[in-house]
Amino acid sequence: MVELDKCEINCIHDEAVQAVRQALFGEDVAASLAELFKALGDPTRVKILFSLMTRELCVCDLTAVIGISESAVSHQLKILRTLRLVKFRREGKVLYYSLDDDHIEKLFAQGLEHVTE
Amino acid sequence: MVELDKCEINCIHDEAVQAVRQALFGEDVAASLAELFKALGDPTRVKILFSLMTRELCVCDLTAVIGISESAVSHQLKILRTLRLVKFRREGKVLYYSLDDDHIEKLFAQGLEHVTE
């Protein structure tokens, strides 16, 4: 818990700090947002999500497309499921995964713009 | 290097896998995208960026707004600088930070939509 001890006197823009502090969303929202972005912040998951942008795929397909073990894919899918980024339907023994949400496509689009500019 | 050994026979949708594989962006793009999202995937950095959406602020202000040590803020700012998410200008001893890019606001907007729906 850092308090405004020495710095408040000569350096801080007090009104600004107060204003921003008020506008700043709560700890929980910041945490949720960070959690979401963190989920997108892994090459494997980026590839999984991008793959699912084309069409729904089973775990086995994803394994082949991305080139890592089925277990690794499954673990990542669990994370993406928990955050409601992907959903799945069962067809016999096979589970078909797809994007749960069209926000992801927009997020990727924005992200790509930043990266490739 | 996992090959399509046993699964290709009875489970994989071969054409789909090939197609997606072709469409899938390269290792480097995936890595860049992941790096960007990972940078956004930390509560402290989320707060920093959100704070800077309102107006430019000095490191000292950010310390007060967010309530963590100046060193911690500085370390995070370095990460954000490296990824061209924030920029700064010097005025005497004080460095004023601001957003480098309007993509961030859009990314946050999309992210918030997903989180708060």
Add this chain to the structure above:
DNA sequence: GCAATATATGAACATCTGTTCATTTGTACG
């Protein structure tokens, strides 16, 4: 029920990440 198969899950481990503490750099001003 049992073998086969697709996927999920748990434990373990090495690596990466964020913070703290100590030190340094850069700038202003007497």
Add this chain to the structure above:
DNA sequence: CGTACAAATGAACAGATGTTCATATATTGC
């Protein structure tokens, strides 16, 4: 020049993260 102060940097450490390996579910077809 030397002190003061904003900010940056480096080392170190605890905690989180992603993969692997081994094992467990769930479903199908015999």
